Amino acid sequence: MIMNKRIEFRTQGNGQILDITQQVKHQVQGTGLNDGIVILFTPSSTSALTTIEYEPGAVHDLQQLFDRFAPVDLEYQHNLRWGDGNGYAHVRHALMGPSLSIPIVDGQLTLGTWQQIVYIDFDNRARSRSVVIQVLGE
Secondary structure, three states, rough: EEEEEEEEEEEEEOOOOEEEEHHHHHHHHHHOOOOOEEEEEEEOOOOEEEEEEEOOHHHHHHHHHHHHHHOOOOHHHHHHHHOOOHHHHHHHHHHOEEEEEEEEEEEEOOOOOOOOOEEEOOOOOOOEEEEEEEEEEE
């Protein structure tokens, strides 16, 4: 069986990291599936999905990493072409990726004790965002 869901929310941009674990769990539990996999996908070229221990120190460290690997103030060809100032956001997205897969066992996501699902919005402004949730299983 395959089920498609979606969660929607507003973001502030500028590297905001949101914990979306509970929304994803709710969608998965609503399917009634016992075993399978959930695939999460962000239909955006300036955001990403990953897991992390969602606590202020780890969140800050991850944000600092992005600033070191793809600084906002570099000259990006994307900015020169489009003038929107978010070239760094596209590079950060490409490094992190748009999707995440998590096994479902006995109706539960197999996340570790300190592991949460996070959505990262790299863009330089607030946006309406969504995550596509595809659940496969039995």
